[in-house]
Amino acid sequence: MCLYELDGVVKKYGDRTIVNINKLNINRNKVYAVLGPNGAGKSTLLRLLNLLEKPDHGILKFLGQEVNTSTASRRLDIARQMCMVFQKPHMFRATVLENVAYGLKLRGKSTSEIKRLSEEMLDVVGLPHLAKNAAHKLSGGESQRAAIARALVLRPKLLLLDEPTSNLDPYSVNIIEDIIRFSQKEYGMTVIIVTHNLFQAKRLSDETLLLLDGKVVEMNDTLAFFNNPQDERTKSFLDGTMVY
Amino acid sequence: MDIWQSIVDYKEEILTIVRLSLIVSGTATLFSTLIGLPLGTIIGLKDFLGKKLILRIVYTLMALPPVLAGLIVYLIFSRSGPLGNLELLFTPTIMVIAQTLLVTPIITGLVAASIAGKEGIIYDHALSLGANQMQAYFTVIKEARTNIIASIMTGFGRAFAEVGAVMLVGGNIRYTTRVLTTSIVMETRQGNFAMGIALGLILLIISFAVSTLVLMNNDQFSKT
Helix, strand or coil: CEEEEEEEEEEEECCEEEEEEEEEEEECCCEEEEECCCCCCHHHHHHHHCCCCCCCEEEEEECCEECCCCCHHHHHHHHCCEEEECCCCCCCCCEHHHHHHHHHHHCCCCHHHHHHHHHHHHHHCCCHHHCCCEHHHCCHHHHHHHHHHHHHCCCCCEEEEECCCCCCCHHHHHHHHHHHHHHHHHHCCEEEEECCCHHHHHHHCCEEEEEECCEEEEEEEHHHHHHCCCCHHHHHHHCCCCCC | CCHHHHHHHCHHHHHHHHHHHHHHHHHHHHHHHHHHHHHHHHHHHCCCCCHHHHHHHHHHHHCCCHHHHHHHHHHHHCCCCCCHHHCCCCCHHHHHHHHHHHHHHHHHHHHHHHHHCCHHHHHHHHHHCCCCHHHHHHHHHHHCHHHHHHHHHHHHHHHHHCCHHHHHHHCCCCCCCCCHHHHHHHHHHCCCHHHHHHHHHHHHHHHHHHHHHHHHCCHHHCCC
């Protein structure tokens, strides 16, 4: 079933078109990998999906509801069903536990529930021993795990990951990929991950899409995408001969 | 010059002066914060038509000479001025108004500059985690508290140390509108240098005490 539909979505910065998507359907309970060179519009696409940006044209529908024509409260309601983990997550000046609890507090959960859910989530990401530590003093890998915990504790229907492992060592990458795999199955959510790591896309995703100049060049089942790309540009991107 | 003797001899009057200085500058800083904090946050975070022009005006007003601010307020509230009927000239109230005019651009500009740095990222994080716009603003302010406190302290310092505006609109009337800076000017003019230095030292000690109190609970500065 369709979670997110994009129809004729255009986003420009000044005269430059950053995203120009004719049609894109994101289905429930799947992992999508978004590939593309720097400046292809991948992060802007995630920001549009996360409602951090408004498109200049086009329609975005989340669970059948048009996002842009929604009232502010409805828009907030939609935004609270998704969450993004940024490439360089910002840890609020508080403890790790308080960081994980942030979104729950915004949603008005009770103190006992916030504590229970946050501690449970820190267990999932393997950081229970750092719960009372200052979050802004965590290492890169720990920060990213705490940021993922902060998102997952909200049980979003859609988790958006913007190059979540780009600055991390292989060990941390492995841990984070395990967390993504586990939580996607456990909580039954859709995941969209932007990555430059082709192996990571293969390891994690059910479907992969290539974005070039803001346009979806090809989108397919991940195995087919890598083993039998249909578009010449996909082929040259995957074998590293594409000149940007 | 017996500085200590000067303080002892005039301690009652000095206490009145110190009290009024703190009330006037503290109130002006409070009003400036109430205006400048939300304004600076919006300017720092939002893109809108005319933002650059507003920033240029704010930065220009940050360098507003106190005597000019005093003159503007004086003209507005003088008998023939548009608000002359309020009869506020030579009262502590008008001193607060003049200092608010001076300090508001400073707090607005410094808050905008500190927010415009990485605070946009915090705003995005807050929204992404489900904050509404107001909650996101509060998160940004909370996260930028160190810079914001520094901005407010700079504003308070400017108000507490300025002399031109309060002299013009307050008139340096004994027990009514005399503050530390106007007293220093008066004592120096009268050749009472010991008293002038004594008042100057008191001004510096109070500034130090206020800074210490404000920064005491700030985790960012806890190691220093």
